[in-house]
Amino acid sequence: MAEDEAEWAVWLAAAQRGDRQAYAALLAAALPWLRRRARGRWPQSSAADIEDIVQDTLLALHRSLDLYEPPRPVAPFLFGILKLRGADFRRQHRRHAVRQTNLDDVPVTSLALTTYPEQEAALDHATMRTAMQLLSPRDQEILDMLKLKELSLHEGAAQSGLSITALKVGTFRAIKRLRRAMGVDDAQ
Amino acid sequence: MRNETLIEALADALTPVRRALTPGQATLCWVMVAVPVLALAIGVMGPRPDLAALMLRPDFAVDEALAGLTAVVSAYAAFCAGRPDQPGWKLGLPVVVVLVWLLVLGRQCAVLSMSVQGAALRLHADWMCVPAIAITGLVPAIMMVVLLRRSPLFRTTHACLCGTMAAAAAAEVALRLFHGAGSFATLLVWQMGSVALFTMAGSAMGRLVVVRFRPRLASAGMLG
Numbered sequence: 001m002a003e004d005e006a007e008w009a010v011w012l013a014a015a016q017r018g019d020r021q022a023y024a025a026l027l028a029a030a031l032p033w034l035r036r037r038a039r040g041r042w043p044q045s046s047a048a049d050i051e052d053i054v055q056d057t058l059l060a061l062h063r064s065l066d067l068y069e070p071p072r073p074v075a076p077f078l079f080g081i082l083k084l085r086g087a088d089f090r091r092q093h094r095r096h097a098v099r100q101t102n103l104d105d106v107p108v109t110s111l112a113l114t115t116y117p118e119q120e121a122a123l124d125h126a127t128m129r130t131a132m133q134l135l136s137p138r139d140q141e142i143l144d145m146l147k148l149k150e151l152s153l154h155e156g157a158a159q160s161g162l163s164i165t166a167l168k169v170g171t172f173r174a175i176k177r178l179r180r181a182m183g184v185d186d187a188q
Numbered sequence: 189m190r191n192e193t194l195i196e197a198l199a200d201a202l203t204p205v206r207r208a209l210t211p212g213q214a215t216l217c218w219v220m221v222a223v224p225v226l227a228l229a230i231g232v233m234g235p236r237p238d239l240a241a242l243m244l245r246p247d248f249a250v251d252e253a254l255a256g257l258t259a260v261v262s263a264y265a266a267f268c269a270g271r272p273d274q275p276g277w278k279l280g281l282p283v284v285v286v287l288v289w290l291l292v293l294g295r296q297c298a299v300l301s302m303s304v305q306g307a308a309l310r311l312h313a314d315w316m317c318v319p320a321i322a323i324t325g326l327v328p329a330i331m332m333v334v335l336l337r338r339s340p341l342f343r344t345t346h347a348c349l350c351g352t353m354a355a356a357a358a359a360e361v362a363l364r365l366f367h368g369a370g371s372f373a374t375l376l377v378w379q380m381g382s383v384a385l386f387t388m389a390g391s392a393m394g395r396l397v398v399v400r401f402r403p404r405l406a407s408a409g410m411l412g
Contacts, residue, residue, distance in 0.1 A: 015202060016204065016205050016207060017204050018202060018203055018204035018205075019202075020199045020200065020202050021199075023198070023199050023202050024195060024196070024199035027195040027198060027199065028195060031191055031192070031195065051191060054191055055191055055194060058191065058194055058195065058198060059194075059198075060342075062198050062201075062202075064272065064342075065205045066205040066206060066207055066208040067208050067270070067271055067272070068207075069207065069210060072273065076273045077272055077273040080271075080272030080273045080274075080342075081272040081342070083272075084272055084342040084343070085342075
Protein backbone atom coordinates (compact mmCIF):
# COMPACT_ATOMS: atom_id res chain seq x y z
CA MET A 1 0.00 0.00 0.00
CA ALA A 2 2.89 2.35 0.78
CA GLU A 3 4.28 1.87 -2.73
CA ASP A 4 0.82 2.39 -4.19
CA GLU A 5 0.49 5.54 -2.09
CA ALA A 6 3.69 7.01 -3.55
CA GLU A 7 2.55 6.10 -7.06
CA TRP A 8 -0.93 7.54 -6.47
CA ALA A 9 0.58 10.83 -5.25
CA VAL A 10 2.66 11.07 -8.46
CA TRP A 11 -0.40 10.25 -10.61
CA LEU A 12 -2.63 12.76 -8.85
CA ALA A 13 -0.03 15.53 -9.13
CA ALA A 14 0.30 14.69 -12.86
CA ALA A 15 -3.50 14.74 -13.21
CA GLN A 16 -3.52 18.28 -11.82
CA ARG A 17 -1.24 19.21 -14.73
CA GLY A 18 -3.69 17.61 -17.19
CA ASP A 19 -2.06 14.18 -17.69
CA ARG A 20 -5.03 12.02 -18.75
CA GLN A 21 -3.14 8.72 -18.70
CA ALA A 22 -1.95 9.24 -15.13
CA TYR A 23 -5.48 10.25 -14.13
CA ALA A 24 -7.03 7.16 -15.72
CA ALA A 25 -4.39 4.97 -14.03
CA LEU A 26 -5.11 6.58 -10.66
CA LEU A 27 -8.88 6.17 -10.99
CA ALA A 28 -8.54 2.55 -12.16
CA ALA A 29 -6.24 1.74 -9.24
CA ALA A 30 -8.40 3.60 -6.73
CA LEU A 31 -11.74 2.06 -7.85
CA PRO A 32 -11.39 -1.37 -6.14
CA TRP A 33 -9.82 0.30 -3.10
CA LEU A 34 -12.79 2.71 -2.84
CA ARG A 35 -15.28 -0.16 -3.21
CA ARG A 36 -13.49 -2.09 -0.45
CA ARG A 37 -13.41 0.90 1.89
CA ALA A 38 -17.08 1.73 1.18
CA ARG A 39 -18.14 -1.87 1.91
CA GLY A 40 -16.09 -1.80 5.12
CA ARG A 41 -17.62 1.48 6.27
CA TRP A 42 -21.24 0.75 5.33
CA PRO A 43 -21.50 -3.07 5.48
CA GLN A 44 -25.31 -2.97 5.63
CA SER A 45 -25.58 -1.08 2.28
CA SER A 46 -26.59 -2.93 -0.87
CA ALA A 47 -24.11 -3.50 -3.71
CA ALA A 48 -25.98 -0.94 -5.85
CA ASP A 49 -25.72 1.67 -3.09
CA ILE A 50 -21.99 1.01 -2.72
CA GLU A 51 -21.54 1.51 -6.48
CA ASP A 52 -23.52 4.77 -6.29
CA ILE A 53 -21.41 6.01 -3.38
CA VAL A 54 -18.20 5.15 -5.24
CA GLN A 55 -19.53 6.92 -8.35
CA ASP A 56 -20.36 10.04 -6.30
CA THR A 57 -16.84 9.88 -4.84
CA LEU A 58 -15.22 9.72 -8.29
CA LEU A 59 -17.29 12.69 -9.47
CA ALA A 60 -16.44 14.67 -6.33
CA LEU A 61 -12.76 13.83 -6.77
CA HIS A 62 -12.93 15.15 -10.33
CA ARG A 63 -14.35 18.45 -9.08
CA SER A 64 -11.85 18.61 -6.21
CA LEU A 65 -8.62 17.93 -8.06
CA ASP A 66 -7.39 21.41 -7.22
CA LEU A 67 -7.70 20.70 -3.48
CA TYR A 68 -4.96 18.07 -3.42
CA GLU A 69 -1.61 19.32 -2.11
CA PRO A 70 1.36 17.22 -3.26
CA PRO A 71 3.13 15.39 -1.75
CA ARG A 72 0.49 14.74 0.91
CA PRO A 73 -0.80 11.13 0.98
CA VAL A 74 -3.63 10.47 -1.46
CA ALA A 75 -5.44 7.77 0.54
CA PRO A 76 -6.70 10.11 3.33
CA PHE A 77 -7.75 12.60 0.63
CA LEU A 78 -9.76 9.95 -1.24
CA PHE A 79 -11.13 8.42 1.93
CA GLY A 80 -12.19 11.87 3.15
CA ILE A 81 -14.20 12.40 -0.05
CA LEU A 82 -15.68 8.89 0.24
CA LYS A 83 -16.76 9.50 3.86
CA LEU A 84 -18.38 12.87 3.12
CA ARG A 85 -20.06 11.83 -0.14
CA GLY A 86 -21.17 8.52 1.38
CA ALA A 87 -22.73 10.31 4.35
CA ASP A 88 -24.54 12.71 1.98
CA PHE A 89 -25.75 9.82 -0.18
CA ARG A 90 -27.06 7.85 2.80
CA ARG A 91 -28.76 10.95 4.24
CA GLN A 92 -30.55 11.58 0.93
CA HIS A 93 -31.40 7.90 0.65
CA ARG A 94 -32.96 7.85 4.12
CA ARG A 95 -34.93 11.02 3.37
CA HIS A 96 -36.33 9.54 0.14
CA ALA A 97 -36.99 6.16 1.75
CA VAL A 98 -39.51 7.79 4.12
CA ARG A 99 -41.59 8.89 1.10
CA GLN A 100 -41.23 5.65 -0.86
CA THR A 101 -43.45 2.56 -0.63
CA ASN A 102 -42.21 -0.68 -2.07
CA LEU A 103 -45.27 -2.01 -3.95
CA ASP A 104 -44.05 -5.61 -3.74
CA ASP A 105 -44.44 -5.50 0.03
CA VAL A 106 -48.01 -4.16 0.02
CA PRO A 107 -50.98 -6.58 -0.13
CA VAL A 108 -53.33 -5.83 -3.03
CA THR A 109 -56.18 -5.22 -0.59
CA SER A 110 -54.22 -2.54 1.26
CA LEU A 111 -55.80 0.90 1.55
CA ALA A 112 -52.37 2.37 0.65
CA LEU A 113 -53.08 1.50 -2.99
CA THR A 114 -56.40 3.38 -3.16
CA THR A 115 -56.72 7.04 -4.00
CA TYR A 116 -58.27 9.35 -1.50
CA PRO A 117 -61.84 10.61 -2.19
CA GLU A 118 -60.49 14.17 -2.07
CA GLN A 119 -58.07 13.38 -4.91
CA GLU A 120 -60.90 11.97 -7.05
CA ALA A 121 -63.10 14.99 -6.29
CA ALA A 122 -60.26 17.33 -7.27
CA LEU A 123 -59.78 15.44 -10.55
CA ASP A 124 -63.54 15.54 -11.31
CA HIS A 125 -63.59 19.24 -10.54
CA ALA A 126 -60.68 19.88 -12.90
CA THR A 127 -62.38 17.88 -15.69
CA MET A 128 -65.59 19.82 -15.23
CA ARG A 129 -63.75 23.16 -15.29
CA THR A 130 -62.09 22.19 -18.58
CA ALA A 131 -65.44 21.11 -20.08
CA MET A 132 -67.05 24.38 -18.97
CA GLN A 133 -64.60 26.27 -21.16
CA LEU A 134 -66.38 24.69 -24.18
CA LEU A 135 -69.78 26.13 -23.21
CA SER A 136 -71.21 29.51 -24.18
CA PRO A 137 -70.46 32.46 -21.85
CA ARG A 138 -74.13 32.52 -20.74
CA ASP A 139 -74.07 28.80 -19.78
CA GLN A 140 -70.73 29.31 -18.00
CA GLU A 141 -72.16 32.24 -16.02
CA ILE A 142 -75.27 30.30 -14.95
CA LEU A 143 -73.29 27.24 -13.86
CA ASP A 144 -70.72 29.37 -12.09
CA MET A 145 -73.41 31.20 -10.10
CA LEU A 146 -75.70 28.32 -9.19
CA LYS A 147 -73.39 25.28 -9.12
CA LEU A 148 -69.89 26.52 -8.27
CA LYS A 149 -70.62 29.55 -6.10
CA GLU A 150 -73.84 27.84 -4.93
CA LEU A 151 -75.98 30.98 -4.98
CA SER A 152 -79.73 30.61 -4.44
CA LEU A 153 -82.15 31.09 -7.38
CA HIS A 154 -83.19 34.47 -5.94
CA GLU A 155 -79.55 35.63 -5.62
CA GLY A 156 -78.76 34.32 -9.11
CA ALA A 157 -81.77 36.07 -10.59
CA ALA A 158 -80.82 39.34 -8.91
CA GLN A 159 -77.24 39.06 -10.12
CA SER A 160 -77.98 38.04 -13.72
CA GLY A 161 -81.17 40.05 -14.29
CA LEU A 162 -83.02 36.89 -15.46
CA SER A 163 -86.33 35.68 -14.07
CA ILE A 164 -86.26 32.66 -11.77
CA THR A 165 -88.06 30.54 -14.39
CA ALA A 166 -85.58 31.54 -17.10
CA LEU A 167 -82.73 30.73 -14.72
CA LYS A 168 -84.16 27.26 -13.98
CA VAL A 169 -84.55 26.49 -17.69
CA GLY A 170 -81.06 27.91 -18.44
CA THR A 171 -79.52 25.75 -15.69
CA PHE A 172 -81.22 22.59 -17.00
CA ARG A 173 -79.94 23.25 -20.54
CA ALA A 174 -76.43 24.25 -19.41
CA ILE A 175 -76.07 21.03 -17.37
CA LYS A 176 -77.22 18.99 -20.39
CA ARG A 177 -74.61 20.69 -22.60
CA LEU A 178 -71.94 20.26 -19.90
CA ARG A 179 -72.64 16.51 -19.69
CA ARG A 180 -72.27 16.27 -23.46
CA ALA A 181 -68.99 18.24 -23.31
CA MET A 182 -67.72 15.83 -20.62
CA GLY A 183 -68.68 12.86 -22.81
CA VAL A 184 -71.43 11.62 -20.46
CA ASP A 185 -74.55 10.08 -22.07
CA ASP A 186 -77.97 11.18 -20.84
CA ALA A 187 -78.61 7.53 -19.95
CA GLN A 188 -75.65 7.56 -17.52
CA MET B 189 -23.44 4.49 -15.94
CA ARG B 190 -20.91 1.86 -14.89
CA ASN B 191 -17.98 3.15 -12.85
CA GLU B 192 -15.46 1.82 -15.39
CA THR B 193 -17.21 3.85 -18.14
CA LEU B 194 -17.30 6.85 -15.83
CA ILE B 195 -13.54 6.62 -15.31
CA GLU B 196 -12.96 6.77 -19.08
CA ALA B 197 -15.30 9.77 -19.39
CA LEU B 198 -13.60 11.57 -16.50
CA ALA B 199 -10.12 10.95 -17.92
CA ASP B 200 -11.24 12.25 -21.33
CA ALA B 201 -12.73 15.37 -19.73
CA LEU B 202 -9.61 16.19 -17.72
CA THR B 203 -8.10 19.64 -18.08
CA PRO B 204 -5.22 21.11 -16.06
CA VAL B 205 -6.27 22.69 -12.77
CA ARG B 206 -4.64 25.38 -10.69
CA ARG B 207 -4.03 24.27 -7.13
CA ALA B 208 -6.34 25.88 -4.60
CA LEU B 209 -4.91 27.89 -1.73
CA THR B 210 -4.17 25.83 1.36
CA PRO B 211 -6.32 26.68 4.43
CA GLY B 212 -3.34 28.54 5.94
CA GLN B 213 -2.75 30.58 2.78
CA ALA B 214 -6.47 31.36 2.42
CA THR B 215 -6.62 32.50 6.06
CA LEU B 216 -3.59 34.75 5.54
CA CYS B 217 -5.18 36.16 2.40
CA TRP B 218 -8.41 36.86 4.31
CA VAL B 219 -6.55 38.52 7.20
CA MET B 220 -4.58 40.69 4.76
CA VAL B 221 -7.83 42.02 3.30
CA ALA B 222 -9.79 42.25 6.57
CA VAL B 223 -7.16 44.13 8.64
CA PRO B 224 -6.78 47.20 6.35
CA VAL B 225 -10.55 47.38 5.83
CA LEU B 226 -11.21 47.29 9.57
CA ALA B 227 -8.45 49.87 10.16
CA LEU B 228 -10.13 52.09 7.59
CA ALA B 229 -13.50 51.62 9.31
CA ILE B 230 -11.97 52.65 12.65
CA GLY B 231 -10.35 55.68 10.97
CA VAL B 232 -13.62 56.75 9.35
CA MET B 233 -15.72 56.25 12.48
CA GLY B 234 -13.06 57.87 14.68
CA PRO B 235 -11.28 55.91 17.41
CA ARG B 236 -12.57 56.12 20.96
CA PRO B 237 -11.07 59.06 22.86
CA ASP B 238 -9.96 56.77 25.70
CA LEU B 239 -8.44 54.17 23.35
CA ALA B 240 -4.80 54.73 24.37
CA ALA B 241 -5.63 54.25 28.06
CA LEU B 242 -7.85 51.24 27.27
CA MET B 243 -5.11 49.48 25.34
CA LEU B 244 -2.98 49.50 28.46
CA ARG B 245 -5.67 47.72 30.47
CA PRO B 246 -4.99 43.96 30.46
CA ASP B 247 -8.68 42.96 30.48
CA PHE B 248 -9.41 45.04 27.37
CA ALA B 249 -6.29 43.74 25.60
CA VAL B 250 -7.24 40.14 26.46
CA ASP B 251 -10.80 40.67 25.13
CA GLU B 252 -9.50 42.13 21.90
CA ALA B 253 -6.90 39.38 21.52
CA LEU B 254 -9.54 36.68 22.09
CA ALA B 255 -11.93 38.30 19.60
CA GLY B 256 -9.10 38.49 17.06
CA LEU B 257 -8.12 34.89 17.78
CA THR B 258 -11.74 33.81 17.30
CA ALA B 259 -11.80 35.57 13.93
CA VAL B 260 -8.58 33.95 12.71
CA VAL B 261 -9.31 30.47 14.07
CA SER B 262 -12.87 30.56 12.68
CA ALA B 263 -11.58 31.64 9.26
CA TYR B 264 -9.02 28.80 9.32
CA ALA B 265 -11.74 26.29 10.32
CA ALA B 266 -13.99 27.59 7.52
CA PHE B 267 -11.26 26.94 4.93
CA CYS B 268 -10.43 23.54 6.48
CA ALA B 269 -14.10 22.51 6.34
CA GLY B 270 -14.04 22.34 2.55
CA ARG B 271 -11.01 20.01 2.57
CA PRO B 272 -11.80 16.31 2.65
CA ASP B 273 -8.47 15.36 4.26
CA GLN B 274 -8.56 17.81 7.16
CA PRO B 275 -9.05 16.26 10.63
CA GLY B 276 -12.28 16.93 12.49
CA TRP B 277 -10.62 18.55 15.52
CA LYS B 278 -9.62 21.56 13.40
CA LEU B 279 -13.29 22.18 12.60
CA GLY B 280 -14.13 22.27 16.31
CA LEU B 281 -11.39 24.74 17.25
CA PRO B 282 -13.60 27.88 16.97
CA VAL B 283 -15.98 26.47 19.59
CA VAL B 284 -13.12 26.23 22.10
CA VAL B 285 -11.91 29.77 21.40
CA VAL B 286 -15.41 31.26 21.54
CA LEU B 287 -16.07 29.50 24.85
CA VAL B 288 -12.82 30.89 26.31
CA TRP B 289 -13.75 34.36 25.01
CA LEU B 290 -17.21 34.15 26.60
CA LEU B 291 -15.80 32.79 29.87
CA VAL B 292 -13.25 35.61 30.11
CA LEU B 293 -15.91 38.24 29.36
CA GLY B 294 -18.30 36.63 31.84
CA ARG B 295 -15.64 36.49 34.55
CA GLN B 296 -14.73 40.15 34.00
CA CYS B 297 -18.40 41.05 34.11
CA ALA B 298 -18.87 39.19 37.43
CA VAL B 299 -15.73 40.66 39.02
CA LEU B 300 -16.63 44.19 37.95
CA SER B 301 -20.22 43.89 39.07
CA MET B 302 -19.02 42.99 42.59
CA SER B 303 -16.56 45.88 42.77
CA VAL B 304 -19.02 48.50 41.51
CA GLN B 305 -22.08 47.01 43.27
CA GLY B 306 -23.98 45.87 40.18
CA ALA B 307 -23.33 48.87 37.90
CA ALA B 308 -21.65 46.58 35.38
CA LEU B 309 -24.80 44.50 35.13
CA ARG B 310 -27.01 47.44 34.19
CA LEU B 311 -28.23 46.80 30.66
CA HIS B 312 -28.69 49.65 28.19
CA ALA B 313 -30.35 49.30 24.81
CA ASP B 314 -27.56 49.80 22.28
CA TRP B 315 -29.09 49.49 18.82
CA MET B 316 -25.96 50.93 17.24
CA CYS B 317 -24.08 47.60 17.76
CA VAL B 318 -26.19 45.64 15.31
CA PRO B 319 -25.75 47.81 12.17
CA ALA B 320 -22.16 48.73 13.17
CA ILE B 321 -21.10 45.08 13.31
CA ALA B 322 -23.04 44.35 10.09
CA ILE B 323 -21.39 47.19 8.16
CA THR B 324 -17.91 46.62 9.61
CA GLY B 325 -18.13 42.88 9.00
CA LEU B 326 -19.47 43.22 5.46
CA VAL B 327 -16.14 43.36 3.61
CA PRO B 328 -14.55 40.50 5.63
CA ALA B 329 -17.73 38.49 4.98
CA ILE B 330 -17.63 39.21 1.23
CA MET B 331 -13.95 38.26 1.12
CA MET B 332 -14.77 35.03 2.94
CA VAL B 333 -17.46 34.18 0.37
CA VAL B 334 -15.06 34.93 -2.50
CA LEU B 335 -12.40 32.63 -1.03
CA LEU B 336 -14.85 29.85 -0.14
CA ARG B 337 -16.40 29.89 -3.62
CA ARG B 338 -13.06 29.15 -5.23
CA SER B 339 -13.05 25.52 -4.23
CA PRO B 340 -15.68 22.79 -4.18
CA LEU B 341 -17.05 22.56 -0.68
CA PHE B 342 -17.82 19.42 1.23
CA ARG B 343 -19.00 20.69 4.61
CA THR B 344 -20.74 23.83 3.36
CA THR B 345 -22.89 24.49 6.40
CA HIS B 346 -19.90 24.22 8.73
CA ALA B 347 -17.77 26.40 6.43
CA CYS B 348 -20.50 29.07 6.29
CA LEU B 349 -21.02 28.98 10.06
CA CYS B 350 -17.29 29.40 10.76
CA GLY B 351 -16.88 31.96 7.96
CA THR B 352 -19.65 34.19 9.31
CA MET B 353 -18.33 33.85 12.84
CA ALA B 354 -14.91 34.96 11.59
CA ALA B 355 -16.38 38.05 9.90
CA ALA B 356 -18.56 38.92 12.91
CA ALA B 357 -15.67 38.45 15.38
CA ALA B 358 -13.39 40.62 13.20
CA ALA B 359 -16.09 43.31 13.18
CA GLU B 360 -16.36 43.02 16.97
CA VAL B 361 -12.59 43.65 17.31
CA ALA B 362 -12.95 46.87 15.31
CA LEU B 363 -16.23 47.90 16.94
CA ARG B 364 -14.72 48.04 20.42
CA LEU B 365 -12.00 50.37 19.14
CA PHE B 366 -14.45 53.02 17.93
CA HIS B 367 -17.60 52.31 19.92
CA GLY B 368 -17.73 51.92 23.69
CA ALA B 369 -20.21 49.75 25.52
CA GLY B 370 -21.98 51.37 28.50
CA SER B 371 -21.44 48.38 30.75
CA PHE B 372 -20.18 44.82 30.59
CA ALA B 373 -23.73 43.51 30.43
CA THR B 374 -24.37 45.76 27.42
CA LEU B 375 -21.19 44.45 25.84
CA LEU B 376 -22.18 40.83 26.45
CA VAL B 377 -25.77 41.15 25.32
CA TRP B 378 -25.54 43.62 22.45
CA GLN B 379 -22.09 43.13 20.97
CA MET B 380 -21.80 39.38 21.56
CA GLY B 381 -25.50 39.07 20.68
CA SER B 382 -24.83 40.77 17.35
CA VAL B 383 -21.96 38.35 16.69
CA ALA B 384 -24.25 35.40 17.47
CA LEU B 385 -27.08 36.87 15.38
CA PHE B 386 -24.92 37.36 12.30
CA THR B 387 -23.28 33.97 12.73
CA MET B 388 -26.67 32.26 12.71
CA ALA B 389 -28.02 34.36 9.84
CA GLY B 390 -24.85 33.86 7.84
CA SER B 391 -24.82 30.10 8.31
CA ALA B 392 -28.46 29.95 7.24
CA MET B 393 -27.98 32.04 4.09
CA GLY B 394 -24.31 31.40 3.41
CA ARG B 395 -24.82 27.95 1.92
CA LEU B 396 -27.08 29.43 -0.75
CA VAL B 397 -24.58 32.18 -1.59
CA VAL B 398 -21.52 29.92 -1.61
CA VAL B 399 -23.00 26.86 -3.34
CA ARG B 400 -25.63 28.18 -5.75
CA PHE B 401 -23.52 30.94 -7.21
CA ARG B 402 -20.24 29.05 -7.13
CA PRO B 403 -18.39 29.13 -10.46
CA ARG B 404 -18.04 25.69 -11.94
CA LEU B 405 -14.67 24.23 -12.74
CA ALA B 406 -14.07 23.93 -16.46
CA SER B 407 -13.11 20.29 -16.17
CA ALA B 408 -16.33 19.47 -14.36
CA GLY B 409 -18.48 21.09 -17.02
CA MET B 410 -19.53 17.87 -18.71
CA LEU B 411 -20.56 16.39 -15.40
CA GLY B 412 -23.01 19.16 -14.60
